[in-house]
Each structure stands twice: as structure tokens, then as C-alpha cells.
Amino acid sequence: MGSTIIEKIIARSTGREVVTPNERVWVDVDLAVVRDFGGPNVILEYEKDFGDQKVHDPDKIAITFDLHVPAKDEKVAQNQKICRDFAMKQGIKNLFDVGSGIGQHVLLENGLVNAGDVIVGTDSHMNLLGCANSFSSGVGTTDIVATWAQGKLWFKVPRTIKISLEGNLEKPTSAKDVILHILKNVGCEGALYRSVEICGPTLENMSLSERITLTSMVTEMSGKAAFTPPHRKVMDFLERRTKKEQDAIFPDEDAQYVEEFDFEVGNLEPQIACPDSPDNVKPVSEVEGTPIDEVFIGSCTNGRYEDLYEAAQILKKNKVADGVRLIVLPSTAEVARAALDNGLYQIFFEAGAVVPNPSCGLCTTGHHGILARGEVLVSTSNRNFPGKVGKGGKVYLASPATAAASSIKGKITSPGGL
Amino acid sequence: MKGKAWVIGDNIDTDQIYPGKYLPLTDIKEMAKHALEGIEGLEDFSQRVEKGDFVVAGKNFGCGSSREHAAVCLREAGVAMVMAESFARIYYRNTVNIGYPVLECEEITKKVNDGDILEVDPESGIIKNERTGETIQALPLSGLEREISDAGGLLQYIKKNTE
Numbered sequence A: 001m002g003s004t005i006i007e008k009i010i011a012r013s014t015g016r017e018v019v020t021p022n023e024r025v026w027v028d029v030d031l032a033v034v035r036d037f038g039g040p041n042v043i044l045e046y047e048k049d050f051g052d053q054k055v056h057d058p059d060k061i062a063i064t065f066d067l068h069v070p071a072k073d074e075k076v077a078q079n080q081k082i083c084r085d086f087a088m089k090q091g092i093k094n095l096f097d098v099g100s101g102i103g104q105h106v107l108l109e110n111g112l113v114n115a116g117d118v119i120v121g122t123d124s125h126m127n128l129l130g131c132a133n134s135f136s137s138g139v140g141t142t143d144i145v146a147t148w149a150q151g152k153l154w155f156k157v158p159r160t161i162k163i164s165l166e167g168n169l170e171k172p173t174s175a176k177d178v179i180l181h182i183l184k185n186v187g188c189e190g191a192l193y194r195s196v197e198i199c200g201p202t203l204e205n206m207s208l209s210e211r212i213t214l215t216s217m218v219t220e221m222s223g224k225a226a227f228t229p230p231h232r233k234v235m236d237f238l239e240r241r242t243k244k245e246q247d248a249i250f251p252d253e254d255a256q257y258v259e260e261f262d263f264e265v266g267n268l269e270p271q272i273a274c275p276d277s278p279d280n281v282k283p284v285s286e287v288e289g290t291p292i293d294e295v296f297i298g299s300c301t302n303g304r305y306e307d308l309y310e311a312a313q314i315l316k317k318n319k320v321a322d323g324v325r326l327i328v329l330p331s332t333a334e335v336a337r338a339a340l341d342n343g344l345y346q347i348f349f350e351a352g353a354v355v356p357n358p359s360c361g362l363c364t365t366g367h368h369g370i371l372a373r374g375e376v377l378v379s380t381s382n383r384n385f386p387g388k389v390g391k392g393g394k395v396y397l398a399s400p401a402t403a404a405a406s407s408i409k410g411k412i413t414s415p416g417g418l
Numbered sequence B: 001m002k003g004k005a006w007v008i009g010d011n012i013d014t015d016q017i018y019p020g021k022y023l024p025l026t027d028i029k030e031m032a033k034h035a036l037e038g039i040e041g042l043e044d045f046s047q048r049v050e051k052g053d054f055v056v057a058g059k060n061f062g063c064g065s066s067r068e069h070a071a072v073c074l075r076e077a078g079v080a081m082v083m084a085e086s087f088a089r090i091y092y093r094n095t096v097n098i099g100y101p102v103l104e105c106e107e108i109t110k111k112v113n114d115g116d117i118l119e120v121d122p123e124s125g126i127i128k129n130e131r132t133g134e135t136i137q138a139l140p141l142s143g144l145e146r147e148i149s150d151a152g153g154l155l156q157y158i159k160k161n162t163e
């Protein structure tokens, strides 16, 4: 009997030939990550339990600042200082301070992610690193403390769901529309305790950035891990960034899946998740005309250069509608730099957008653009649970193209007609 | 264990269990005062709950963020155990890791009403409902999760096993 991707990665990191679903195992962790929010709890807990004891391996730790950056108040400033002091004391080199951008993307760009790695972090969207063929998962404070102390963490080997996509995407339909369509069918609890492999001919032409969009939203299906199959393009990217040869991990032909879904996405129209759940998905055309107050283009799901470029093509020579705020947020400093060099900032500013520093922005009621009661937001992010962007606000989730088109019209608008 | 059941619904997320605005709190006694405060009608739960009571929830309890406060605050508020039809993955890990295990039990919200008195044996997973006389079998913790939880949590477990 063959193995799925996650079974192979777990087997490798436990030094075994094979593992079977539901087995409990101790896994060697390649990278344990905290962020400015949550990180201070981990550090205080570590020092309470282990005092000045050296961490197991400082090179297998990363600290990313992405939520309240630069510090928005005194408490946050203090928390960030706890992180910096700890990194200094413990010799942790991988601290990505204010201005670097969203953690997972920064790790990818800085060569800290390899095919086959096991990565854990205090962020529920760690999953997205499965786009790079790594088993990456969100965990709690105690998990990270334990990993920093001993380099290992316990896992139950999950079963795997396979999602196959067929058909070529026709613009303006994008990877975001595809993952929203999948969510509608699989549901918010559909992948609970499961690993998810998204594969099929449609993936063949997808860039790393599109793969990130797909894997990031497996979190909204409650998945433990997400994977897109390793592709030459992705492996080349990893080799350039890590300066190491990559050993891609494929599922076996006869791997066992607990559930399989097939989707034909060739003639899928743009999709939108309506309040208050990411699986409450409809074609954009069904809610077209809904008045909006704000538009957000960014986040770990849609904050790559390609996403900003897509939005810029629609915003070019247009203006954001009166009474609507548009916030465009590059995911990392590298993305911001590319957007600047290629003239996208000019387009955004001329359209009347606000472009803050790379970060998670308003996601998780962080920074830059929280809603007032009763306001409506079209967001390219990944969650729209009640209160996610401010109490009493309503959030629709859509692609960068739908978001950009809606900002110009001041109401939900399908990008097709523009 | 014997206590009163507080029955709540499906998809109770970490913001309802422990609202995000209290995340900067570090004193667990303070944290306990806000347990379940985000659920409509249970804003004063921490004052009404009695030591040894149970929380009985539907599907996907603890979804949302990875915050461990959401497990810690219920223990500190006096809740003896949380039973749910299913738990969000990170929430489940967190309860094992802090030695405050939960019980997973299919359709429990159909078999238990708010205010029922339950007798629970966490070892076997057997739950008796005094009102109906019914015995309900939950999935007890086993294997490694049980060992970690019995040690008092993950950090105690690894300390014990590295000595």
C-alpha cells in the first residue's frame, strides 16, 4: 500500500520507512516559528519552564513580525521587545523585524522552507507552506515551547483527502475563485484532522503565488496540512532561495485517500464568500450591486506580486468610488519592491488607494482599516467570521480582480465586465 | 466527576470562548473572568458557573485562532471538563498539552439538555445523564495523548522523559 505526501514526510522525519494514519509519532521539526503576536507568550512560558537553558537549535527557530507593525501601542511595543531580547540572548538569527512582511511568505523568500520539511508555527495559516511541499501546520503555545526545548513534537498521522482539478482557468477567474468553490463543497469542517492534497491538470500551469492561494485556505476547511504537488517551477524557486538541492516528495500511485473530490473549473465564474462564513460561497453575479464601504487587497492568501498586478490592471486609469476606501497591501518587502519597480504603486496612488507597509494589515483586527459597525468590506483575505475585522462589520471574500472592480464601482462587481 | 451541564452550539470559535481583546492578559485568574463571555447570553458565565460543572458543545468547538487562553480560561473558571461532538484540531492539541483533556462524543447535544446533571468517568468515557437515566459512550483519550495528559501536560511529559 502506498503513502500520501504527509505520510512520507512524517515517515522521513521519524526515521521510519512508512507510517500509518492515526499512529502517534514524535517528529523532528525543521522550523518552529512565532510571530510578534503570540511569540511573547511562548517566550515567557519557555523561560518559566526552562529558565536560561539554551534552545535545542537556534537555527531551527524563526520570529516574524507581521501583525501590529510597526508597534501600534505600548503593550505591543513591549511584546516586540521581548522577542528581540530573546533572539539576542539565544542567538536566534532568523528574526524578521518590522517591515519584512507576512511570516510564511518571508520564510519562503528567505530560503527557510525546503521540500519535505516539517514546520510548525503559532499561526493557523502555516498550512500555506504546503505549496512548497513541506508539512507545515499551526500549533499552540505549549507545542512551540516543547519544540524549542527538545526539537521534536508529537503528531497523530492524519488521513488524506484528495481534490483533483480539471480544466484551464479562464480570466478573470483565478485561483481564489477555485478555492472558494472548493470550500463551498467541502465545507468549513470538511477537512478536520485531515491532510489535503490539491492536484490535477489545472495545477500544471499554476504559479507559486496561485498555489499559495489554494493551500492557504485549506485552513478554512479545518485541515491539518495542505499540499499542491511538487512542480519544477516551485522546486527551482526553492533551490534558488535555499541554495540547496531539493528532494521533491510525491504521493504514491496507490496511496490511500479517505475521500476524493473532482472539480471541473474550466468554466467556473468568479466566486465570493458571503458573511459570515468562508463556505457561504456564491457566484459574484448573484450578489452584484451590494453596496460596500471598504476594499482590502492583500493578506497571506492574496498578497503576492501577481495578485497586486491583477488588481492594478483593473485599477489602471480608474478611480476608487467616492465614499469607498481601498487598501492595497503587499505581503512582503520583496513584493513591495517589485510593485514599486514596475509602476504598480503609481497606479494604486492615482486610483486613490492607501498602501501601508507590508504586513497582515487588518486581518485578525490588526492594523490599517478596521470596520465600524454595519460597514461592509470586500477582502481578498481568507476569513469572514463575525467580528473578524471589527465587531458588527460584514466581510465578503473574493479575488483581487473582483475586489479591484468592486472598489471602482462602490458595490460588489464581477470583474468580467471591466 | 459529577456536575451540571452547560449546553452550547456548533462552531463556537476561540473569540467566543475567550474574546481577542483580552489576549494581553497574563494572569490566569483574570483570564477566567472572561470565559465564554463572547457567547450571547453567557456574558456572566464565570459568575454563574460552579466548580465541577461541564461544558457540552456541538461540532468544531474551539475553531478559529490557536490561542491557548481558550483552554486555560475554562479550567481556571472551574469547568471540570469540556465534551463536544468534535473539536477544532489546535484546540484539541492545546487541551492535551496543558493536561486538561476533553471528551469527544457524537450527538451529545441531542442527549443532554442545558442544566442536566451528568456523571462522567473520564477513564472509560462513560457519561450518565441523571435526568434521562441514559448512558452515553464518549471517545476517551488514549495512547500518547493520555500519557501526555496524565503527566500534567507536554512540558511535564518531556521533562519526565528526558531525566
Ligand code: SF4
Pocket (backbone or CB within 6 Å): A066, A102, A123, A125, A299, A300, A301, A359, A360, A363, A364, A381, A382
Ligand atoms: S494575513 Fe491574516 S490569516 Fe494570513 S497570516 Fe496574517 S493574520 Fe493570519
